[in-house]
Amino acid sequence: MASNSPAPQAPAGPGYMSNGTRFGEDGGAEPSTGEWNPSAETLLPNRGRHRVLRQQRRAFARSSTVLGVGVIAAVGAGGIATAQDKAPITISLPDGLGGTEDGAPNAGLATMGDTVTEAGEQSKADDNAGEALRSRILQQAEQQQAQAEAERRAVAEKAAAEAAAADALKASADAKKKADEAKKKAAEEAKKKAEAERLAKLAKSFALPTSSYNITSTFGSSGGLWSSGQHTGLDFAAPAGTPVKAVGAGTVKSAGYAGSYGYQVVIELNDGTEVMYAHLSSINANVGQKVVAGDMVGRVGSTGNSTGNHLHLEVKTPGGTTIDPGAWLRSKGLQP
Numbered sequence: 001m002a003s004n005s006p007a008p009q010a011p012a013g014p015g016y017m018s019n020g021t022r023f024g025e026d027g028g029a030e031p032s033t034g035e036w037n038p039s040a041e042t043l044l045p046n047r048g049r050h051r052v053l054r055q056q057r058r059a060f061a062r063s064s065t066v067l068g069v070g071v072i073a074a075v076g077a078g079g080i081a082t083a084q085d086k087a088p089i090t091i092s093l094p095d096g097l098g099g100t101e102d103g104a105p106n107a108g109l110a111t112m113g114d115t116v117t118e119a120g121e122q123s124k125a126d127d128n129a130g131e132a133l134r135s136r137i138l139q140q141a142e143q144q145q146a147q148a149e150a151e152r153r154a155v156a157e158k159a160a161a162e163a164a165a166a167d168a169l170k171a172s173a174d175a176k177k178k179a180d181e182a183k184k185k186a187a188e189e190a191k192k193k194a195e196a197e198r199l200a201k202l203a204k205s206f207a208l209p210t211s212s213y214n215i216t217s218t219f220g221s222s223g224g225l226w227s228s229g230q231h232t233g234l235d236f237a238a239p240a241g242t243p244v245k246a247v248g249a250g251t252v253k254s255a256g257y258a259g260s261y262g263y264q265v266v267i268e269l270n271d272g273t274e275v276m277y278a279h280l281s282s283i284n285a286n287v288g289q290k291v292v293a294g295d296m297v298g299r300v301g302s303t304g305n306s307t308g309n310h311l312h313l314e315v316k317t318p319g320g321t322t323i324d325p326g327a328w329l330r331s332k333g334l335q336p
Contacts, residue, residue: 199333206248206332207293209277210300210311213238215336219324233278233314234325234336240309242300244277246291247329255283255297261312262303267291272318273328279306 213236221231250269258264261278265285268274281301291297302309315325329336 201333203333205293206329206334207245208329208334208336209247209313210236210238210242210244212242213311215326216310219326232322233276233312235310235312236300236336237308237310238300240281240299240301242311243296244280244298244300244311246293246295246297247275247334248273248332249292250275250290252285252287252289252291252297255285255287258304260305262306263298263301265297267297274316276312276314276316278312278314279303279310281309 215234216237217231217233217235219231219234244265246267248267248269250267252265253268253274254264254266256263258278261276263280263283264276264278265280265283266274266276267285277298279301280298280303283298285291285295285297300309300311306312313325314322315328316322326336
């Protein structure tokens, strides 16, 4: 520990300088007889501790310049020590910068080293913290980018799935529509085929009433040539004497002259339908006679109220209603 007794001082007084050098009588310094080197005898160690403010100690500890200041102070006090054979000089440094009495490392230097170390460690810690923050930011950015990409893929996959579902639904609807149309078309074709077969079969049972003809008047035509104002039959214009045939199997109901109809034959078919042949030039059938399709019952003429050789054909339902002979013949598979 430091002693409380005052440290010995260099000689002072008249004839001595503050560093112990004698002055001459004329006031000048005596010439030096040799280089003066301070030693333990001439310069006792200063065992006192300089008390400085904590703020100053902290400033000294943080700057290596303090050591240079101490050295310069020592040199100014006693000159530059260059002799190698002189005893070592004890230099008193401010509290916290020198060694202790027992030779232990000075706490000030240790504090300065610790401060530098702490500063380096703090800087390293700051660098590590900055790098960690940078890593976290990059990681968060990557996570956000990955999340955005995942959301984009999810939206795209959802849109693709919806589009595929819509396409599949449309394809299913189109397929069903095509299947329905094909089924409908097949049904219609089957129906047409069946009707054609039926008509073909009927055609074998029915026949057109004459040949080598032209249709000159159709059912329902208007004009003054007919007493009712409308034509009630179908006219087949043909040369006189052209054979007139029964259109279907039945029985001759009447045969003879009928006024405005001239010579006519009426045949009642097996289903009750009546067919009348008028304006004949001759009759080749008798009442009650059984006929089949194609049997001749007369010949084309122009008797009665007629403007030329033709066959007037009328058809009545079993109930007595006059109908269109052309449509009736077509329903039997015939094309007048």
